[in-house]
Amino acid sequence: MGASEALIVPNDIDAALSDPRVLWTEDILRFADTDALGHINNTTFSVLCESGRVHLLASRINPTLPAGVFFVIARLAIDFRAELHYPGAARTGTWITRIGRSSLAVAQMILSGGQLAATSEAVCVLMDSTTRRPAPLPDQARRAAEALLRAPEA
Amino acid sequence: MGASEALIVPNDIDAALSDPRVLWTEDILRFADTDALGHINNTTFSVLCESGRVHLLASRINPTLPAGVFFVIARLAIDFRAELHYPGAARTGTWITRIGRSSLAVAQMILSGGQLAATSEAVCVLMDSTTRRPAPLPDQARRAAEALLRAPEA
Amino acid sequence: MGASEALIVPNDIDAALSDPRVLWTEDILRFADTDALGHINNTTFSVLCESGRVHLLASRINPTLPAGVFFVIARLAIDFRAELHYPGAARTGTWITRIGRSSLAVAQMILSGGQLAATSEAVCVLMDSTTRRPAPLPDQARRAAEALLRAPEA
């Protein structure tokens, strides 16, 4: 399943866990996350991805932004690799894979019980709240993003 | 189970359906609403209740309010009477049962497939956004609420 | 707002935290739990209540049950006492307040940041999966429930 398929090899989890450029968030799975198939519904994976993305942006990038701009998500792709089950928890690792003129691409891995449950890729675009058009990343935001940059081949 | 238990008798559904003081909202049940027991998770009932409450407040009461006040929910009680299933839809009827100094009490019935799935009662309190304290209902809001007032014994 | 209003006095949180009859679950709030008012949506409170109830039943009562019976929720009442905010976490304490012929009543308190965010009461009914009618609580389940019984006036 494309680039992300090639990205994860057995020792990638250990590498991500020890890489300071990967930010980790923890989520606790809820009974309300289950579905009629008895496992955690696939839409919860997108909730976990969002927790990780919002944490990265809110803690590292947004504090550098001027007023009047904000990030929106333009694309999200999730590769589902294992079921998640209730009760349980999940950890989501998020890092930046590409810094564009107005966008940041991020990659993520979701772990549960030491196992890889999913990988994902997302593109976040900086928007001007007045014009509702993409805004160029300010230099300070670009520098903050570079500190978390970890290319797919890293 | 209290007042709402006594409230619903067989012909109450018909009465509510034909009563202009009852506002109806429709929701479509989603696969993501199911849980590991195979039916719609009970937390979705509170989502349906919210759809009905927000519709009543947004369409009938909020347009009469001055700036600087807003409603919060202080209490929600749901009596579950039948399971909901996917695929399916639900209709929620909402009316006002009591007009307090700073609050509105509403009652609701959730129908699906012609059957009563739940009843609920909620208390919404008007808050002052500056002081974060309850604000008295303005006269115009009170009059708008009176048009939807349908006492439990109605 | 009724019995639960009277129930919580300033030192009740400390009492609950140190009472072995109160089972605690932890939830991590998610960005997806927020709503257009900027805080955690009220329906998430019912999700937290469910996490606590399911944990109590699954860990303490269900292991004592024979095949062919299961609990359903018959009533849920939540008193909202403070907003919850993202990012943040919540702890839900759950105990049993009444043991009926076929039902268990539970009470809950939701804490976040050391503050009481909500209290709730719920009634769970044991059902026979064949007849779909309430089933009497078996003696072993009754004894397991009695170990967690903490009357409202306790």
Add this chain to the structure above:
Amino acid sequence: MGASEALIVPNDIDAALSDPRVLWTEDILRFADTDALGHINNTTFSVLCESGRVHLLASRINPTLPAGVFFVIARLAIDFRAELHYPGAARTGTWITRIGRSSLAVAQMILSGGQLAATSEAVCVLMDSTTRRPAPLPDQARRAAEALLRAPEA
């Protein structure tokens, strides 16, 4: 953003709306779907995609399957093209774009208010419930899928 970006041109919506190989589901947006940014949270888009996928599989493919196999989602990619707002509704069109040995690829478009809100692509894999390994698509399921096949360039 890849293949799906090229896929949608102005008259594609009309073509999809009149193409019997595209199955449509309707969803009603809920206040609980909003987030702190004031619009419908992005994770709701994955809920809408799931409604469409489940409807296609449950109505057209699953009735042809023998016992002991079921579909899981292996990949989901969503391109977000416009915000969704409450109150409102959304229609999701779903069709099959590729029939593999054990998998079906589907494409979707989400419309709201006559506007394209998102496109998506997903891969669903048929699993053997005993071995938990991919199972080949039975001939009858393959024929049912071919009736909905609509290649990306169609």
